[in-house]
Amino acid sequence: xxxxxxxxxxxxxxxxxxxxxxxxxxxxxxxxxxxxxxxxxxxxxxxxxxxxxxxxxxxxxxxxxxxxxxxxxxxxxxxxxxxxxxxxxxxxxxxxxxxxxxxxxxxxxxxxxxxxxxxxxxxxxxxxxxxxxxxxxxxxxxxxxxxxxxxxxxxxxxxxxxxxxxxxxxxxxxxxxxxxxxxxxxxxxxxxxxxxxxxxxxxxxxxxxxxxxxxxxxxxxxxxxxxxxxxxxxxxxxxxxxxxxxxxxxxxxxxxxxxxxxxxx
Amino acid sequence: xxxxxxxxxxxxxxxxxxxxxxxxxxxxxxxxxxxxxxxxxxxxxxxxxxxxxxxxxxxxxxxxxxxxxxxxxxxxxxxxxxxxxxxxxxxxxxxxxxxxxxxxxxxxxxxxxxxxxxxxxxxxxxxxxxxxxxxxxxxxxxxxxxxxxxxxxxxxxxxxxxxxxxxxxxxxxxxxxxxxxxxxxxxxxxxxxxxxxxxxxxxxxxxxxxxxxxx
Numbered sequence: 001x002x003x004x005x006x007x008x009x010x011x012x013x014x015x016x017x018x019x020x021x022x023x024x025x026x027x028x029x030x031x032x033x034x035x036x037x038x039x040x041x042x043x044x045x046x047x048x049x050x051x052x053x054x055x056x057x058x059x060x061x062x063x064x065x066x067x068x069x070x071x072x073x074x075x076x077x078x079x080x081x082x083x084x085x086x087x088x089x090x091x092x093x094x095x096x097x098x099x100x101x102x103x104x105x106x107x108x109x110x111x112x113x114x115x116x117x118x119x120x121x122x123x124x125x126x127x128x129x130x131x132x133x134x135x136x137x138x139x140x141x142x143x144x145x146x147x148x149x150x151x152x153x154x155x156x157x158x159x160x161x162x163x164x165x166x167x168x169x170x171x172x173x174x175x176x177x178x179x180x181x182x183x184x185x186x187x188x189x190x191x192x193x194x195x196x197x198x199x200x201x202x203x204x205x206x207x208x209x210x211x212x213x214x215x216x217x218x219x220x221x222x223x224x225x226x227x228x229x230x231x232x233x234x235x236x237x238x239x240x241x242x243x244x245x246x247x248x249x250x251x252x253x254x255x256x257x258x259x260x261x262x263x264x265x
Numbered sequence: 266x267x268x269x270x271x272x273x274x275x276x277x278x279x280x281x282x283x284x285x286x287x288x289x290x291x292x293x294x295x296x297x298x299x300x301x302x303x304x305x306x307x308x309x310x311x312x313x314x315x316x317x318x319x320x321x322x323x324x325x326x327x328x329x330x331x332x333x334x335x336x337x338x339x340x341x342x343x344x345x346x347x348x349x350x351x352x353x354x355x356x357x358x359x360x361x362x363x364x365x366x367x368x369x370x371x372x373x374x375x376x377x378x379x380x381x382x383x384x385x386x387x388x389x390x391x392x393x394x395x396x397x398x399x400x401x402x403x404x405x406x407x408x409x410x411x412x413x414x415x416x417x418x419x420x421x422x423x424x425x426x427x428x429x430x431x432x433x434x435x436x437x438x439x440x441x442x443x444x445x446x447x448x449x450x451x452x453x454x455x456x457x458x459x460x461x462x463x464x465x466x467x468x469x470x471x472x473x474x475x476x477x478x479x480x
Contacts, residue, residue, distance in 0.1 A: 022358035030346050103341040104359055105318040105333075260321045263276060264314065265340050 015106050023098075023107075023115035042123030045086075047130060050078035066201060067230055072141035075131045076223055077195040080157050083124035084193070084215070085186050087161045090116045091169040092179055099264045109259050110252075113162075113169050121158050128154070132226075142227065150225025156240040157218030163244040166251025170258040194219030200232035207234065214240035267293040267316060267333065267408065267438075272325035274311055285311050286322075287462040293438055295331060295407065300449040300470065301442040302477040303459035309442040310338070310412060312459065316440065317410050331407035331438070337397050338412030345386035349377065349396055352385055360404045367403045374399035374425065391418045402429050408438035413445060446474045 028039045037044070054074035061070050094112045101107050135141035144150050172179040190196075194216035199207050210216045217235040224233035269291040275284045285308045293299050301309045314320045315327060317336040335342050343352045353371050357364040372381065375395040385393065394415040401409065409430065416426060430439070431452060443449050449456060449470060456473030458465050460480060467473035 018361060019359050022355050025358075026344060026347065026351070026355050029351060030344065100341045100343060100345075103317065103319050103335040104356070105335070106359055260323075261277070262320065264319050 016108065016111060019107050019111045020115050020118070023101075023111055024119055027115055027119055042119060043126040043130060046079045046082040046124055046127040049082055050075045050127070050131060053078050066198065068227055069140045072135050072226075073223075075128075075135065075141075076226060077193075077219065079124055079128045079131065080154070080219060080222065081190070081193050081195050081215075082127075083120055083158060084161045084164075084189075086123075087117055087120045087165050088168055088182060088186050090120065091165040092172045092182055094169050095173050095258065095262060099262075102262075102264050109169075109255055109262075110166075113165055113255075117162050117165055124158075125154065142230075144226045145228025145230075146225045148225070150222050152237070153218050153221025153223075153225055153235075156221065156237065156244075157215065159244045160214040160218065160240045160247075163247035163251060167247050167254060170251065170254035173258050173262070174254075189215070192216065198223060198231055199234045211236065211239070214243045266295065266328075266330045267291070268326075268328040268330075269316065270326045272312075272315060272327065273323045274308070274315060274320075275323050284462050286315075286459075286464070289325075289459075289464040291457065291464065291466075293408065293440060296436050296438055297455060298439045298441070298453040300453035300456040300473070301440060301459060302444075302449065302456055302473060303442075304480060307459045308462065309459055310336075312464070313338075313410050313412065313440060313442055332405075333408045334401045334404070334406040334410050336410045336412060337394075337401055337415050339390050339393065339414055342397055342400075343385045343393070346384055348384055349375075349381035349388075352396070353381075353400060356400050356404070362404060367400070370403040371396065371399040374402065374429070376421075391422065394418050395422055398426060398429075402434075406437070408440065411439060411441045413441060413443040413448060416448070446478065449474055 028042075032039050032041045054071040057074045058070045063070055065073070091113065094116060095102075095109050098112045101112075102109070132141060132144065136143055168178075168182060172182065192210065192213040192215060194210070194213065199210050199216060199220060202210060211234060217237070217239045220233040220235040221237070223231055224235075269289060272286055272289040272291075273284075274286040275282045277283075289312065301312060303309045311320070313336045315322050316329075317333060318327075318329075319336060319341065342356075344355070347355070349371070350368065353367055354364050356362075357367040372378075375381070375392075377392060377395060380388070380392065381396075385396070388396070395418065397415065416423065418426070430437075439452070441448070441453060443453075453470055456467045456470050456477075458467070458473055458477050458480070467476070
């Protein structure tokens, strides 16, 4: 009994992995086409964004702030936040946009969210590694002090973004108001995203508040992983884990409910 | 075997709900050919979508103990911005079929030639029908869900469909939503009329067709 259940589960998994793989390839061909650099655009988009903002910061703030180079600091903050903003942006109305593929029973609505998110994560991580290599080779950034902490920070940050996508996607299908509000909300979250500062630069009162944000916790870990002792990082790994778990549960329940009601043309 | 038990389906529009199907019960065994008759908007396509798992019933259970195709009609199943070949590749991937076999069959059956390398959104409905049929035949299902609209192709296409579906695969089950008495009489051995959210089953196709004509 338990054995056959396990077998069924394994078969279900292999089907979903096949579907996600097919959806990712489909997504990449529709979004980037086959011309010029093709799918490498997923990496170039965040890189351009982080690079240009870094240059502007360097120009306005000078090359170094709080003992770290400004351009590297901008890159370490902007690439993860691009993941968050693109991930959420891609989530809006993802079910209806892909509706015609729901004609195939093995395609589940969760596959749409996962396929799109995996693409964003791959793009973000590739851009991040690329930026690290380039900046390290010109001496703008040190070789990461602790790669493990950096990757753990990235993982927690990405996990929280995914759990947000799981909630936002069904909500955007339920109400058009949410769909319209999302761009505004992603914009006003910038102050709690951990992007332009380290928590240690703040007063203790502000610090307390900021550390409630899962983004900040993830970002602090990424930066500690890169700069090590040169910066003071404050974080609690349980914050993003707990928030992600709660949002994931809510998101899965919402997805299930929306799928039952979803009208497919 | 496909078993539908106590199927209800309603759609909500704001605060209002529209009932489409009320307590539909239905069995389709292997090799059976069931016609769905009903006036426009009666709920034929809705029932086909529910059986195909495209939409979920508001309540009730649907069991599929054989492989069931996706609903073949003018909508759905394809990504319009992708080419015919890309769609074929996608479908071969998710149904775990060899792409080259699928591709050869599709090229042969659709006779669309270079059009297959164009986005599906540029296809006429006849061309879409050819592609949808070719793909579902290449995958091979035990039961085909068909909206009759799709069968209205040119002579050459009708002949091919007829041969592939009704002669070569005459052991397969089929659920056909139809308005045409002739098609139903010729192809089906059972019929269901959907009228005022209720489904009534007829073992005698001729009687079903007569009742339907007088609706």
